[in-house]
Amino acid sequence: MVPIGHYIFLSAALLAIGTVGIVTRRNVIIILMSIELILNAVNINLVAFSRLVGSVEGQIFAIFIITDAAAEAAVGLGIIIAFFRNRETVLADEMDILKW
Amino acid sequence: MLDQVVFYFFAVLAVASAILVVTRRNAVQSAIFLVTALLATAGIFLNLNAEFLFIVQVILYAGGIMVLFVFVIMLVNIDVALHQVQFNRQWFVALIITAVLAAQVVAAIAVSRGSLYTMPAAPAGTLEPNTERVAFVLFHTYMLPFEIASILLLVAMVGAVVMAKKRV
Amino acid sequence: MNAIMPYVFPVLFALVIVALLPLVAGYIVLMERKVMADMQVRLGPMRVGPHGLLQPIADAVKLLLKEDIIPENADRLVFWGAPLISVTTAMLALAALPIGPFFQIADLNIGLLFILGISSLGIFGTVLGGWASNSHYSLLGALRSAAQLVSYETSAGMAIVGALLLAGTLSTRGIVQAQSDTGWWFIFVAPVGFFIYLVASIAETNRAPFDMPEAESELVAGYMTEYSGFRWALYFLAEYTNMIVVASIATTLFLGGWLRPFANTRALNFLDYLPPLLMVWVAGYCFRRTPKQPVAVQKMFMAAVGVLCIVLAGVLAMPLVAPAGSLLASSKAGIHGAFWFLFKVGAYIYVFMWLRFTFPRYRFDQLMRLGWQFLVPLSIVNVMGIGLGLALHRQLNWPNGLSLPLGNALTAVAAAYLLSAAEKHEHPRVGEEEEETPVHA
Numbered sequence: 001m002v003p004i005g006h007y008i009f010l011s012a013a014l015l016a017i018g019t020v021g022i023v024t025r026r027n028v029i030i031i032l033m034s035i036e037l038i039l040n041a042v043n044i045n046l047v048a049f050s051r052l053v054g055s056v057e058g059q060i061f062a063i064f065i066i067t068d069a070a071a072e073a074a075v076g077l078g079i080i081i082a083f084f085r086n087r088e089t090v091l092a093d094e095m096d097i098l099k100w
Numbered sequence: 101m102l103d104q105v106v107f108y109f110f111a112v113l114a115v116a117s118a119i120l121v122v123t124r125r126n127a128v129q130s131a132i133f134l135v136t137a138l139l140a141t142a143g144i145f146l147n148l149n150a151e152f153l154f155i156v157q158v159i160l161y162a163g164g165i166m167v168l169f170v171f172v173i174m175l176v177n178i179d180v181a182l183h184q185v186q187f188n189r190q191w192f193v194a195l196i197i198t199a200v201l202a203a204q205v206v207a208a209i210a211v212s213r214g215s216l217y218t219m220p221a222a223p224a225g226t227l228e229p230n231t232e233r234v235a236f237v238l239f240h241t242y243m244l245p246f247e248i249a250s251i252l253l254l255v256a257m258v259g260a261v262v263m264a265k266k267r268v
Numbered sequence: 269m270n271a272i273m274p275y276v277f278p279v280l281f282a283l284v285i286v287a288l289l290p291l292v293a294g295y296i297v298l299m300e301r302k303v304m305a306d307m308q309v310r311l312g313p314m315r316v317g318p319h320g321l322l323q324p325i326a327d328a329v330k331l332l333l334k335e336d337i338i339p340e341n342a343d344r345l346v347f348w349g350a351p352l353i354s355v356t357t358a359m360l361a362l363a364a365l366p367i368g369p370f371f372q373i374a375d376l377n378i379g380l381l382f383i384l385g386i387s388s389l390g391i392f393g394t395v396l397g398g399w400a401s402n403s404h405y406s407l408l409g410a411l412r413s414a415a416q417l418v419s420y421e422t423s424a425g426m427a428i429v430g431a432l433l434l435a436g437t438l439s440t441r442g443i444v445q446a447q448s449d450t451g452w453w454f455i456f457v458a459p460v461g462f463f464i465y466l467v468a469s470i471a472e473t474n475r476a477p478f479d480m481p482e483a484e485s486e487l488v489a490g491y492m493t494e495y496s497g498f499r500w501a502l503y504f505l506a507e508y509t510n511m512i513v514v515a516s517i518a519t520t521l522f523l524g525g526w527l528r529p530f531a532n533t534r535a536l537n538f539l540d541y542l543p544p545l546l547m548v549w550v551a552g553y554c555f556r557r558t559p560k561q562p563v564a565v566q567k568m569f570m571a572a573v574g575v576l577c578i579v580l581a582g583v584l585a586m587p588l589v590a591p592a593g594s595l596l597a598s599s600k601a602g603i604h605g606a607f608w609f610l611f612k613v614g615a616y617i618y619v620f621m622w623l624r625f626t627f628p629r630y631r632f633d634q635l636m637r638l639g640w641q642f643l644v645p646l647s648i649v650n651v652m653g654i655g656l657g658l659a660l661h662r663q664l665n666w667p668n669g670l671s672l673p674l675g676n677a678l679t680a681v682a683a684a685y686l687l688s689a690a691e692k693h694e695h696p697r698v699g700e701e702e703e704e705t706p707v708h709a
Contacts, residue, residue: 002107002147008209010111010144014118014137016202021122023194029127029173033134036165037118040141043157051148056233059153060242063234066160067249071256073165077172078263084176085266093189128399132346135392155381163388164418170395171414174407231378231438 007048014041026091028083032076039069106147114140127173131166138162152231278373285362285373293508294324296617303621318561318570334497339401342494346400351499354393354506358513361387365516366440368526368605379440380432380517384425387472387513391417393506394474398491409490412632416471416478419639424468426647430461430654431521444525451532453524457672458654460679462522464647466619469514471639473507475620477627478635515616516609523612526605540588540600543607547581550574642686649682 014037021034043062050058084090087097117136124130142157238246298313298320305312313320338347364379366372376382391414398410431454432438435446447453455462471478492503519525530536554574561567584607587600630638657675660666 002104005209006107006111007144009206010114012202012205012209013115015205016198017115017118017122019198019201020195023198024191025122027127029169029176030122030130033121033130033169036134036161037121037137040138040161043153044141044144047145047148047150047153050150056230056237057241059150059230059234060238062150062153063156063238064245064249066156067253070160070165071252073168074256074260075263077168078260080172081175081264090176126343128343128346128396132392132396151376151378152381155378155385158385159381159388163385163391163421167391167395167414167418170392170399171411171418174395174399174411174414 004048004052007044011041011044011048014038014044026093028080028090028092028095029077031092032073032080035072036069039065103147107144110140110143110147113137114144128170131170131173134169135162135166138166150230152234281371282363282373286359289359289362289509289512290328290505291324292512293505294328296508296511297327297504298324299617300621300624303618304625307622307625318557318566318573321569321573328501331501332498336497336499337494339403339494341402343400343402346396347494348499350393350397350400351495351502351506352393353396354390355502355509357386357390357393358506358509361390361513362509362516364440365513366444366520366525367516367609368602369441369444370599370602371606372441375439375441378438380428380438380443380521383440383513383517384428387510388417388421390506390510393503394491397495397503401491401494403494405488405493406491409493413474413491416474416635416639419636420468420471420478420643423464423639423643423647424472426644426651427461427464427468428517428521430458430647430650433651433654433658434458435521440520440525443520444527447524448527448531453522453527455522455524458522458650458676460646460650460676460683461654462518464643464650465518465522467638468643469518470620470623471635473510473514473620475511476624477629479629511617511620512613515613515620518616519609519612523616526601526609528604528608540604541585543604543611544581544585544588547577547584551577551581637690642690646679646683646686650679653678653682 018034018037018041021037022031025031025034043065046058046062046065048058050056050062080090083095087094089095114137117133117140120133121130121137124133138157138161142154142162145151145157146154301323302312302320313323316322316326338344361383363373364376364382366375394413394417395410398406398408398413401407431443434454434457435443437443437446450457492500495503524531528539530539551574554570554577558567558570558574561570584603587603653675654672655675656678657672660671660674661668
């Protein structure tokens, strides 16, 4: 059996990589994808602990997180399409209409 | 033994493809590696005896959400993006902040390591049969959150349609 | 040694499937061409081998020898990998299918969801292949394909949920067992669900009349435009494997899997003699045609096919004549199960071809409207109807014969309502039309 710490380390690694993607990339779509990576990191933790304590509730939370990810992706991509239609760009630092 | 081989294989695959997701210049290639990372995560779920979550991950995440991503990337894909600067200007500051975050997480794990490693693992087979148990808990204990989640999905669907529509 | 034993049979079976699949796909193509020829009162391929029986092999050799072209501006890695994704996912989905009670690679407890999930990944092969070709036709085909698959996967999934409610299990073997226990194939219990799955599966496999992703007259060949030679053959293999997969899902879920028709009726046990007799009949046809073949080689080949059919007939007949209780007699379930399963899969695929040569192609907006405004609502009502029927049966002890038809009637009413609404949308009456016209005119 793999020790639970390794699952947490894997999860932490994915979290860190996802964060790097969010704060450094310019492409909004890749930023959204990094968010998905972070949500996945959370899911790994939840399922690992669910296995550890022998209860399925962690998996239930993971299902809710996946639902949330689906909703987030749908709305996020909808916004991206709307924005692309107006400004012809998907770069985060060019989305500066509110700046002055 | 097989257990560990499977876990480390999928873990390495997940981390490697996650790194590629954030470093690839081309958004489509990023999406491909994100699918790989998600499937590797699904493999880890399977390794943890969570079959239902494994298949939810494959159908919903890899087969549903990622198809949506690829679809949108193709809709908005502009070849200009390939020649533009890939990272934003504050990337160095951002990287430091992320490093601090990662250090915090690692430190937190390291501090609580003793208690983590000694927790007894549940005996194999306690989660069987997985789908029925997930369904039972989901539809008994978590009925209300389930309904709220379905309303969330409905709202998201309407929102996405309104956003993406040409004229409302 | 004992640790390896459980894996030997599944691995062997998997190898057999992977080795035979290209051949089977090739012969499905031949069957399709023959069916098409028959419906258009032609003969179809007749040159290579007697009645064109060697045509698939000739086609395969031609495809393998063709030049392998990669467009200059293509994304080489993705272009190279996309057909592999298609083929791998299509073949993986076969792993959980029960071809008879004994022939199955793995009986997963999430069996059906596994097949669905893995085959839903196949779309990446299509989309990425279309994108990597860096050609407008390919990209348009890929986009259409993505939109179409996502739309129709929803209704196919909901149709499957209806049958799953009836079976009460996700294991493919358990589903067939449930149909064996109740004595009713689910097509009779949930006919609307079967209809929805039939339409959705045609759309999912990109077949006419829903073959917009590869519509020749509009997009050259859709996502496959830039592919040639072996990679193109891989896409083709994936497409036909997907056909086999959806046909197998329909067979398992709705058509009773490996069960003989009326498997529980003892009076109809003579139906067991049907498979060997069918084989003998085919063999007789082959022998009768043998002298009429023009060349000696073709004569020999035709006779060989006849002998093969006789051997198959013998294999199918052996368990029937063997003394009861012997090993041979107990293998009857496996051998006859495989025959019936493959027979039903073939029949389902034949319906695909029949529809292809009967209906003209849909327009893309018509396809989307059919998917989202008719099939998805109908499949949701179907799930609710079957759920209602089962609830009435289980909670209020209504007889099954009353509650389940009630559920189906609910679905049928919904279907009629949706159809009439769609009719109004297509042909608005004079008064209503004015309301719908925008005011800007």
